[in-house]
Amino acid sequence: MEKLNGKSMDLVQMNIEALKQLFPEVVTEGKIDFEKLKLILGEEIETRNEKYEFTWHGKTQAMKLAQTPSTGTLRPDKASSKNWDTTENLYIEGDNLEVLKLLQKSYFGKIKMIYIDPPYNTGKDFVYKDDFRDNIKNYKEITQQTTKANTETNGRYHTDWLNMMYPRLKLARNLLTEDGVIFISIDDTEVANLRKICDEVFGEENFVSNIVWQKKYSPQNDAKYFSDMHDHILCYMKNKNNENKLNLLPRTEEQNSRYKNPDNDPRGPWKPSDFSVKTYSANYDYPIKTPSGRIVNPPAGRCWRTSKEKFEELVKDNRIWFGENGDNVPAIKRFLSEVKDGRVPVTWWTREEVGDNQLARNEIKSLFKDVVPFDTPKPTSLLKQMIIIGSNSNDIILDFFSGSATTAHAVMKLNAEDGGNRKFIMVQLPEPIDEKSEAYKAGYKNICDIGKERIRRAGEKIVQETGKTDLDIGFKVFKLDSSNVKTWDPDFDNLEQTLFDLQDNIKEGRTKEDLLYEILLKIGLPLTTPIEEIDYNGKTIYNVAYGSVLVCLEDDIDLDIVQEMMKYQSEHMPPKVIFKESGFISDAVKTNALQTLKKHGITDVRSV
Template identity: 40%
Template sequence: MAEIEKMNLESEDLVEDRLAQLKELMPEVFTESGIDFDKLRLELGDEVDEGRERYAFTWPGKMDAIRQSQTPSTATLRPCVEKSRGRDGEDGSFDSDNIYIEGDNLEVLKLLQSGYHGKVKMIYIDPPYNTGHDFVYKDKFGDTIENYKEQAGLAGQSNADTSGRYHSDWCSMMYPRLRLARELLSDDGAIFVSIDDNEVTNLTKIMDDIFGERCRIALICHKARASVSNDKIISPNHNTVAFYAKSIEVLEAVRKEIGDDPCLDGFGEDDNDGRGPYRLVPVDGPGGAKKGNPHYEFLGVEGYWRFSLETMQDKYDEGLVVRRGNSLYQKYYQYKAIETRKTLTTWWDDAGLTSSATSKLKDLMGGPSFDTPKPLELIERMLKMITYADDSAIVLDFFSGSATTAHALMNINVEYGGNRQYILVQLPEATADNSAARGAGYLTLTEIGEERIRRAGDKIKAEIEEANAQPKLGEESKRLPDIGFRVFSLDNSGIEKPQPGQLVLDVVKPDRSDMDIVFEMMLKWGLELTLPVEKEEVAGYPVYSVACGELVCCLADGLTMEALDAIADMEPRRVLMRDSILTDTLKLNAVQAFRRVEERAGYEVQLRTV
């Protein structure tokens, strides 16, 4: 009987990946049974720290937190088409490039490693601040999905300050998630984390530990409140945003692309010479003599100038230098200013207040639904900084709350154009019984986030339709960005794992649909969850084709030799077959058919069964 490899149902093993990288770099330190650490120490030479005391950040539970990030997941993400929305705003459609995931972000971050490793341009998170009243996850080894379902129902649970592991619990929650998040970032990617004074010190140490102190770009002070609290010695009115690079060298190389929109004040319509609006800037500067600038007279004005006499004459001949009073000026055009990003500082007092964000969300939702949402302006500024030059960037928020990140990203796509995509993750935590959200009919935080995205998308669509109905002279019609999202829910694998000695004829769980299995295979094979999936018939047999043959899934009974040949003619790169539909003869023919595809197409066809 032909042997076809079984599909690996575990998420990517990051330890194995790092071992493979080390083996490529230092093959000589590996033995048949593992790593020869004595030899590794010799290879590292003086870089080995043998001292008993060393600077390090640790807490009770750190080793377990590291192991949590290393343990592969066997869970899956199930498509929820009925909760989803199409890219044009049609509910129940599943063609959007955006993703909303209901589930524990630790498991989800593990599952995303295969398909999104090194592909995320920007991460923003607003995690629990550990105030003693907010919810802090309690991760457990073992049956992580059952633990996740238990956690989702713990509305109102707080991390009490009376706990002996108050800060340790918070650090143990954040560390594995940030460690996995770093793996998802692209080399030119960046992460922003909002926090307040309760854990800002510990967050900075964790980020330094994972990303490296060199990759800490800034700790940004965001003015979040304008009101003054009179029951404190000093009233706090800011949050901190920790801003780190995946690689400081790579981000420094594209520094000119990073920043806020340029200031376009002073470019008046009256100052337009046919080359566009301009403003006048001096061609001399302070300290010109000390800087060694050339000294000469030009247009009757004597001074130390930024340019040589020859360059000044050329600019004057081109109409770029003019005299105003006793000074010389150069024309600085608006189109050049637009190309230059504005360098920001670490003090953000104009990026929205929490109070105004709450009011705006209340207006959008038709009533109160979520306490202390982040301001749109804050996240829009981060998106402008990092994704301005990348209009297909993937943005991740795995503590997504009221889905401000999705709303902000849609606004940026309207303003700049492009198809930036988001992946949002939120635990379907139950709303409190006496909360305004429960009173408005929202049973979970995910219901709030999904409804917020729908309403924000509807508002954008209405505004664009209104603008296109009354276009301004010379302006093109505005394009509707992707205002939809595909919803997925975290769950156990749809494939049963037989116990030793147990005979299971069909390992697919009876409560799982074909689409559940197709997306699980996409996830485990490392394919992006937004790829198109189509059901087709080949030689009378139904198959699911992902991205025109990147993956073909054969799940139905009645597979024939003719159908196998027809599938082979599609020249797929991956083929998944349900083991229960295969006979020994079909297995043998499948191996031979796809071997011929490999010879013809020049690439390996990955053939797997479940």
């Protein structure tokens, strides 16, 4: 029986395996021969000391940090969740670096769109310092104390921000689908550095756009130099090519209002378009007689857009317009019904189109009255525009700097508007709230408290306003923690007690459900995978993903339980079967159980 690996995906090993697949000749005794790899790559190897590169103190460690597997887990918190049994949405409390590592197996290549609004590094916002040795321990220490801003007087002001962002973006890229897209909000302080990081992580060939968003209505007259009126939104795709495209935006009422129907054409509204073109062809240069009898020719240096024969066909089809009096230069009719359904996004997003910071504050006030704990929140209309461009109706949207959970709010609103079934995953560090703030006085101790409550209230409000009761307005809450399984860390002054404790390798205070969800993460199943709980003689069997995985984490497991588990196996493929390492009544029962499963074609049996 194989022991379940307690670590998240080993990205280094994954990269090595990819190299082996591409260049099997560079593998010598299981190791990569870099000299041979250099020969294969030929002139594409950079050997000069002076070369174009973007570097800073700690970059190498930041790269290693992204590749170091996590031994942590995500523990379910049903009490603060909503619609636990039916929802496909997730809200995860914890350090997003560790959470992104833990999501690698279950969500690798499954996220269609990512939006993040990270710290802008303005000297006022919090920049989290990672610990290369034990980030779970570091995370717990951070959340027990008041967080500190990364001030401009810090000698490593930009460096600390870069070291925080780089590994998170590396891990985020892995989660994107091949046609996935990421949007990142930022201001002028770090936009240049963020662009360089993203060029390296995603590839500069996958840069899509730098969108400029008008975030304010009124200029600040007390500004020292210029009044800051905008933010940037960098957009990158995982793989930008001719096949992977972004969505068009819906046409506006103003655009559609340009189409009229003065001649009551049964094909509906249309607008006139110039019948002449710049690219000259003598075959398309001919005189046209208008209905009023006037002879017109193309403007100098131009010609008509079709041949004379095709023009006569268009006239018969009532697709040429000579004006109400029949005396105008001919124009071709462009029907609204024939226009492609959408408009290409532009890089300048005005507050009239997508809202501003003040609209965002008003949205939060409408839910929380006077509690607005964020200085520069984003409006849901801004997020909706990105979600429309970057995702389709059944996709997963990830935000791992979720703040007040605007992204979740926007996903629910858009689903209500267009009938979509988009899912969200929110990740947020439970940063303590200033005890002097109105939010703290209202009972909110950290940002996660506000984010979760906003989703609850926003969802109810959307259902109330739309009358749509079939919307997914719930979310499953998970909290980052150390593994549920004890590790070999002996107390040599009390070795006998240590050995006794390891007879049961599950930590005290952890539940079977805690362990179950850690198993899902470690074997690569989504946290919203359907789970059926089966009670058999007082013991719980978990039927996961319709018989694809069968789990029993009880003590005193006997052959009757094993026989019962086999009744629920999938008809399509042999299941994975997982037990607690110390759960069997005896070693003899364990041996017989393995033989019984093997006889039924079940060979993937693991223990925790």
